[in-house]
Amino acid sequence: MAASARTLIRPAVLRTRKGKLVYWSVLAVALALFTAAFLVPLYWAATGAMKSSAELAQSPPTYVPAHWHPENYARAWREMDLTRYFLNTVLLAGGAWLIQLAVQVPAAYALSKLRPRFGNVVLGLMLVTLMMPATALLVPAYLTVVDVPLVNRNLINSPSAVWLPAAANAFNIYLLKNFFDRVPDELLDAARIDGAGPLGTMWRIVLPLSRPILAVVSILSVVAAWKDFLWPLLVLPDPAKQPLSVFLQRVAQDTPLNSLVAGLVMASLPLIALFLVFQRQIIAGLGAGCLKG
Structure with a gap:
């Protein structure tokens, strides 16, 4: 009989309701964080290019352009x-x-x-x-x-x-x-x-x-x-x-x-x-x- 693979959490725990809840919660949070790490800089650059120079340089920054200028591209x-x-x-x-x-x-x-x-x-x-x-x-x-x-x-x-x-x-x-x-x-x-x-x-x-x-x-x-x-x-x-x-x-x-x-x-x-x-x-x-x- 082949030996079962060793994992951080025992398979028996993962099969319980609490184990499944914790597993999927951690997975969802990890995916959300990794997705945000990749997409937020892309969003910031793409929308920043459609702001006016003054709005782009202001502090604190605006997360959504107050006035859209797609013609900047x-x-x-x-x-x-x-x-x-x-x-x-x-x-x-x-x-x-x-x-x-x-x-x-x-x-x-x-x-x-x-x-x-x-x-x-x-x-x-x-x-x-x-x-x-x-x-x-x-x-x-x-x-x-x-x-x-x-x-x-x-x-x-x-x-x-x-x-x-x-x-x-x-x-x-x-x-x-x-x-x-x-x-x-x-x-x-x-x-x-x-x-x-x-x-x-x-x-x-x-x-x-x-x-x-x-x-x-x-x-x-x-x-x-x-x-x-x-x-x-x-x-x-x-x-x-x-x-x-x-x-x-x-x-x-x-x-x-x-x-x-x-x-x-x-x-x-x-x-x-x-x-x-x-x-x-x-x-x-x-x-x-x-x-x-």
Whole structure:
């Protein structure tokens, strides 16, 4: 007989009327608190953008706008020329996503299935970078993009200065490798018998089975590139090439507060929409524990 799982409260207590009441009460309060923690800032920003600047700055604040100004969004978009900076951000995030998949998927596949000599050492060195503060890597990364080794090219004010460092993401490689490890070796052996090489096996066998984890890595890559601030600030000093995160900070001092908040809300909408659309894929990818043969 299988041993019952140990829990904080005994199952017998949970089956009583009092136990059920306490359980559902605690669950409802916890869900309400977590929901409020996520939704209150979104509500505050969305409604704050529709207030006048004076009302937004007054103390104590108003929880509901006294006068609604939804036109603040259109005015902020027009006056701050957000179309250009949205396109800049899409270019940087899209390029970072593509180059990450192009580098990280083959790297994880090689470490998982090709098992090169010293592969564990290479993986360990990659994981060590996760233990280092991101700020400690800024100076060496900046010196690298200023004078790229071997080609001796300066990438400052080029999208490549954002794309190439994004490919070196040890966490994504670890996620991919962990998933590839669960792909049955029998499938790869059958592909090799049919004459497929390592690249063909990866493309025809492994990648179709890896759609959940590829979706997770893609979303993580896009979100990280979209909201990144410090690195684009360093490598894209030209204002015309900066993403939304850098642009909104640069104009914050000279922009009305309600217009600035409207710009921040609109900059956040694509990420919120991305999560709402692909939340099922995110959960499926992170929860994938095995593959059926």
